[in-house]
Amino acid sequence: MRLAGFYLFAAGVALLPVLFPDNYFVTVVGASAGLHVILAVGLNLLMGYAGQISLGHAAFFGMGAYASAILTTRFAWPGLLAMAAGLLVAGVIAWLFARPILRLRGHYLAMATLGFGIIIHVIMVQAMQWTGGPDGLAGIPPLNLLGWTIEGDEQWYGVIAAAMLLTIWLSLNIVDSRMGRALRAVRGSEFAAQMMGVDTARAKTQVFVVSALFAAFAGSLFAHQQAFVSPDSFNLMVSVELVTMVVLGGMASTFGAACGAIALTLLHQGLVVFEDYEMLIHGGLLMVVMIFLPQGLFVGLSQGARRGWANLRSRAA
Amino acid sequence: MPEQLFQFLVTGVTVGSLYALVGLGFALIYNASDVVNFAQGEFVMLGAMTAISLLAAGWPLVLAAIAATLLTVLVGLLLERFAIEPAWGASVVATIIMTIGAAIFLRGVALLLWGKDFHALPPFSGDTPLHLGSATLLPQSLWVLGGAVLLVTLVHAFLNRTLMGKALLACSFNRAAAQLVGINVKVMLRLAYGLSAGLGAIAGILIAPITFSSYEAGIMLGLKGFSAAIVGGIGNPMGAVAGGLLLGVLEALGAGLISSGYKDAIAFLFVLMVLFFEPTGLFGHKVAERV
Numbered sequence: 001m002r003l004a005g006f007y008l009f010a011a012g013v014a015l016l017p018v019l020f021p022d023n024y025f026v027t028v029v030g031a032s033a034g035l036h037v038i039l040a041v042g043l044n045l046l047m048g049y050a051g052q053i054s055l056g057h058a059a060f061f062g063m064g065a066y067a068s069a070i071l072t073t074r075f076a077w078p079g080l081l082a083m084a085a086g087l088l089v090a091g092v093i094a095w096l097f098a099r100p101i102l103r104l105r106g107h108y109l110a111m112a113t114l115g116f117g118i119i120i121h122v123i124m125v126q127a128m129q130w131t132g133g134p135d136g137l138a139g140i141p142p143l144n145l146l147g148w149t150i151e152g153d154e155q156w157y158g159v160i161a162a163a164m165l166l167t168i169w170l171s172l173n174i175v176d177s178r179m180g181r182a183l184r185a186v187r188g189s190e191f192a193a194q195m196m197g198v199d200t201a202r203a204k205t206q207v208f209v210v211s212a213l214f215a216a217f218a219g220s221l222f223a224h225q226q227a228f229v230s231p232d233s234f235n236l237m238v239s240v241e242l243v244t245m246v247v248l249g250g251m252a253s254t255f256g257a258a259c260g261a262i263a264l265t266l267l268h269q270g271l272v273v274f275e276d277y278e279m280l281i282h283g284g285l286l287m288v289v290m291i292f293l294p295q296g297l298f299v300g301l302s303q304g305a306r307r308g309w310a311n312l313r314s315r316a317a
Numbered sequence: 318m319p320e321q322l323f324q325f326l327v328t329g330v331t332v333g334s335l336y337a338l339v340g341l342g343f344a345l346i347y348n349a350s351d352v353v354n355f356a357q358g359e360f361v362m363l364g365a366m367t368a369i370s371l372l373a374a375g376w377p378l379v380l381a382a383i384a385a386t387l388l389t390v391l392v393g394l395l396l397e398r399f400a401i402e403p404a405w406g407a408s409v410v411a412t413i414i415m416t417i418g419a420a421i422f423l424r425g426v427a428l429l430l431w432g433k434d435f436h437a438l439p440p441f442s443g444d445t446p447l448h449l450g451s452a453t454l455l456p457q458s459l460w461v462l463g464g465a466v467l468l469v470t471l472v473h474a475f476l477n478r479t480l481m482g483k484a485l486l487a488c489s490f491n492r493a494a495a496q497l498v499g500i501n502v503k504v505m506l507r508l509a510y511g512l513s514a515g516l517g518a519i520a521g522i523l524i525a526p527i528t529f530s531s532y533e534a535g536i537m538l539g540l541k542g543f544s545a546a547i548v549g550g551i552g553n554p555m556g557a558v559a560g561g562l563l564l565g566v567l568e569a570l571g572a573g574l575i576s577s578g579y580k581d582a583i584a585f586l587f588v589l590m591v592l593f594f595e596p597t598g599l600f601g602h603k604v605a606e607r608v
Binding site: 103244 | 353403404407409410411412414421424425426543544551576578579597598
């Protein structure tokens with residue numbers, strides 16, 4: 001029963017391509033939304049549950065993508081092995097940085113993660129001999145899963161949807177585990193959590209590594225799906241977008257983060273037609289949502305609906 | 318080598334005073350409202366771009382600069398009135414996203430008004446380089462340095478010598494207490510936003526002949542200003558100035574001695590190092606958490 005929402009969501013994801021076959025919005029935009037969901041759900045563990053902001057999460061996304069891109073094109077590694085290497089690199093770097101970075105609070109933490117993201121982005125642009133510099137790396141071979149080569153938009157939709165459901169399922173379980181309770185205690189008050197015997201430094205390190213792994217996983221899939229990576233996909237604005245997805249959906253709600261990711265992906269798709277006005281509308285919307293629904297669309301609207309319903313019932317009675 | 322070092326130092330102090338002014342703006346706003354205003358860099362861009370346009374429309378430089386500054390102050394006040402005030406009491410993350418939204422919005426406006434091209438102001442007093450021993454210095458750098466010294470001195474005097482400035486500082490220490498002793502906190506808030514926007518605009522106008530400006534010019538400047546404020550200990554105005562100078566000099570040295578491509582990475586690596594050893598900045602005060 002605890003996972004009822006999850007099964008409902010999974011059924012919806014599986015039904016979409018059946019209901020709308022050969023639909024660009026399902027297979028292409030949907031796949032992109034799926035990757036964003038993986039990223040947002042991972043970041044939500046860190047931000048929503050543990051209460052730690054990260055303005056540099058695109059760095060881990062990029063590490064996964066570049067590990068896959070470099071190892072498969074330059075060293076002819078098999079895709080899955082390259083993906084594992086990317087996860088390892090992102091995980092180890094996250095683990096190394098977690099303690100000094102997560103000791104910081106509030107705006108200092110925002111600064112440190114932001115700086116971390118920019119440093120990784122600069123390396124992607126500058127380390128030409130490895131990363132191809134600003135032009136990026138092309139010709140990444142398709143992903144091969146134990147003999148099955150993923151090709152075409154439909155197959156990618158399926159793979160990304162499966163990966164996305166796996167991460168959502170993982171996230172729902174982490175939240176309900178001992179670790180999840182420790183994280184919520186940290187968010188409530190780190191000092192109080194410590195007094196209750198929670199090893200807060202360890203809890204924060206764990207969740208930072210987990211969310212970095214989610215991001216690197218999405219990065220590997222992204223590199224193979226696009227067959228091309230460039231630093232633009234992992235810059236500061238991408239990190240900001242990811243944070244926005246989590247906050248837009250509503251913090252500390254796995255489905256909230258997923259909804260935020262889907263909503264923002266669709267928004268971008270919709271705003272493309274406005275061309276030069278895209279930025280203006282995008283910035284304006286961010287401001288309006290944060291002013292009127294600071295707890296996020298998903299959480300804010302569902303709370304509003306619940307309150308409205310309660311009002312109606314009390315009036316009827 | 319020593320001659321080169323001196324040259325890097327001169328360049329670094331020029332860029333650093335720009336960062337210092339932007340960082341000072343961050344600190345003022347943070348003091349008054351606990352908000353880190355990520356649209357601070359956009360004030361710099363708006364000031365520069367407006368002055369360039371007015372000059373191109375035939376206005377004299379001084380008038381164009383004053384009008385551009387006033388216009389940016391107005392934008393700062395509008396931001397405070399229509400975004401910060403309605404969202405009063407929102408979480409750190411929500412305010413960060415909101416001010417980033419404001420920054421993207423202002424960038425969008427600039428894109429519509431001025432397109433994607435780079436624009437520049439002519440140097441205020443010619444472009445014959447001055448020779449300082451072995452280093453060369455553009456006359457415009459003197460304008461930047463002089464302007465920064467003057468503005469920082471004025472802000473410092475304002476905060477410490479005038480009643481209004483002291484009231485602004487009082488808000489940063491304890492807003493509720495400030496309100497109780499009769500300080501109009503809302504007015505202080507507007508003052509801080511107006512002042513920050515003005516500082517940003519003047520900085521932008523002073524530097525525009527050297528670095529050029531475009532609708533995107535505010536992004537990196539804003540981030541460096543934020544870094545300056547953080548390194549100095551957020552909420553400490555003079556700490557932000559020191560942080561900005563330090564950051565500018567280190568960045569110039571890194572660009573000259575190590576690699577110009579990695580200049581931004583060096584600057585942010587420095588910020589990370591500072592935070593690893595001093596989690597509240599170099600001149601920040603420690604705060605204890607209350608449960």
